[in-house]
Amino acid sequence: ELKVEQNPLFLSMQEGKNYTIYCNYSTTSDRLYWYRQDPGKSLESLFVLLSNGAVKQEGRLMASLDTKARLSTLHITAAVHDLSATYFCAVGPGANNLFFGTGTRLTVIP
Amino acid sequence: EAQVTQNPRYLITVTGKKLTVTCSQNMNHEYMSWYRQDPGLGLRQIYYSMNVEVTDKGDVPEGYKVSRKEKRNFPLILESPSPNQTSLYFCASSPDRGPGYGYTFGSGTRLTVV
Numbered sequence: 001e002l003k004v005e006q007n008p009l010f011l012s013m014q015e016g017k018n019y020t021i022y023c024n025y026s027t028t029s030d031r032l033y034w035y036r037q038d039p040g041k042s043l044e045s046l047f048v049l050l051s052n053g054a055v056k057q058e059g060r061l062m063a064s065l066d067t068k069a070r071l072s073t074l075h076i077t078a079a080v081h082d083l084s085a086t087y088f089c090a091v092g093p094g095a096n097n098l099f100f101g102t103g104t105r106l107t108v109i110p
Numbered sequence: 111e112a113q114v115t116q117n118p119r120y121l122i123t124v125t126g127k128k129l130t131v132t133c134s135q136n137m138n139h140e141y142m143s144w145y146r147q148d149p150g151l152g153l154r155q156i157y158y159s160m161n162v163e164v165t166d167k168g169d170v171p172e173g174y175k176v177s178r179k180e181k182r183n184f185p186l187i188l189e190s191p192s193p194n195q196t197s198l199y200f201c202a203s204s205p206d207r208g209p210g211y212g213y214t215f216g217s218g219t220r221l222t223v224v
Contacts, residue, residue, distance in 0.1 A: 004152070033212050042200065043153075043215045088152065096160070097143075097168060098213070100152035 002027045006101035021104045023072040023089035031092040032065050032072045036085045079108045112137045116201050116216035131186045131219045133201030141204040142184040146197040191223040
């Protein structure tokens with residue numbers, strides 16, 4: 001069974017600091033997704049990573065994918081309060097399903 | 111506006127009383143899917159549909175039914191809800207015949223079964 005593990009599960013960080021969220025998965029996949037979820041809200045697509053070595057950046061967030069290590073990272077640069085949310089990675093080894101990690105709840109403290 | 115619309119947003123029901131959660135998308139997407147979200151478990155797929163009249167089970171299909179009579183609609187049916195189906199449900203759609211470029215998610219339905 002495919003497992004997707006995120007670390008850490010909870011992250012409290014000060015504004016202005018940098019941090020990285022890790023996503024490990026247990027089977028081969030060349031597609032990885034990052035989503036953001038605000039409390040009580042739906043999931044918003046952040047990044048779609050479709051090949052080994054893919055790197056994408058949007059504002060203070062940068063995502064990368066290493067398919068050989070089965071690892072994706074979401075790096076946060078100079079965090080701001082607006083980034084407080086839960087972040088999910090999801091892996092799509094097949095055509096019909098995305099397997100989600102359990103999420104990382106990020107709180108940015110002023 | 112391109113979107114996936116779920117109704118209702120909140121629902122409290124009693125054990126055994128049949129209910130339907132509707133899902134509609136206006137993007138002409140072929141692929142639609144239902145997920146449930148539970149604390150500590152992330153999102154788990156219930157059912158998916160590759161196209162009209164084509165549906166298949168996901169990881170946790172027990173106790174649920176779906177139908178895809180029209181491309182835009184993909185309702186989730188609970189014939190006899192039980193308390194362990196209390197959860198947050200999301201419908202999602204994708205333009206590919208699979209979530210090739212990620213999903214567009216609906217706003218969610220919080221279901222409580224008492």
